[in-house]
Amino acid sequence: MxxxxxxxxxxxxxxxxxxxxxxxxxxxxxxxxxxxxxGPDVPPAPEVSxxxxxVPRVAPDHKRLYEQLPLDVMQWCCDSLVAGEQASMPPKMPRSIAAWLNGLTRDECIALACADRISVSDHIRCYDLVAGVRSVQPLDRLEWPPEPGLAPDQGSGGFLSVLADAGTATWSAAGPAP
CATH class of the missing domain: 1.20.5 (Single alpha-helices involved in coiled-coils or other helix-helix interfaces)
Incomplete structure (x- = not known):
């Protein structure tokens, strides 16, 4: 009305x-x-009725935005986790979402990457928050600390050391040499 x-x-x-x-x-x-x-060379301006x-203006349909945005957020989280640092923002990411993503921790990105699209969509629209993830709000940019390196495997020496040990021992069909 x-x-x-x-x-x-x-x-x-x-x-x-x-x-x-x-x-x-x-x-x-x-x-x-x-x-x-x-003169006659110049046509008159068209009349506008x-x-x-x-004529009613058609409002843009935001359904596609709400379907694609959670997937973009989840993809950004996965890219950041693989890179070990925050990835660059996709070109069409809304500013409010980008300001929020820059402040997420590694654990929050893991939670978002493991959630389904509907849950992430609800989180973005502040309907139902994903557990362990702060609501969408501007956050200070957070630099992730480097992940601790894994200790090298201290198990067996590998294939070459087994061959070297086998070359020093003499085996026969009856068993090891005396």
Whole structure:
């Protein structure tokens, strides 16, 4: 109802503006006709009907945005975890989401990467938060500390050491040499 009222007001203001423009330019058009300008070579400007203002504008459908945005967030989290540091932002990431992602910890990224798309979508829209992840809000950029390196395997010496040990011992069909 309120939208229709505002639409009617906007249509009336546009009509008034067109009328005022025609009145303001009438002396110039008359002078142009007297001086011989605007001959048959120049086509007249097309008339715009009043019905053109009444065409309803279609609002953009945000369904695709809400389906793609959680997938982009999950992909960013996975890319960051693989890289061991925060990945670069996708080009169409909204600023508010980018300001939030820059402040997430490694554990929060793991939680988002392991969640399903619906849960991440609900978290972004602040309906139902993913456990262990702060709500969407501007956060200070956080540099992840390097992951502790894994200790090298101290088990067997490997294939070559087994061969070297086998070369020193003499084996026969009856058993080891005395």
């Amino acid at each position: 309120l939208k229709a009222v505002f639409s009617a007001i906007a249509s009336a203001l546009k009509s008034f503006g067109r009328m005022f423009g025609r009145i303001a330019t009438a002396p110039f058009r008359m002078l142009d006709g007297v001086l011989g300008g605007g 009043a019905e053109a203002d009444d």
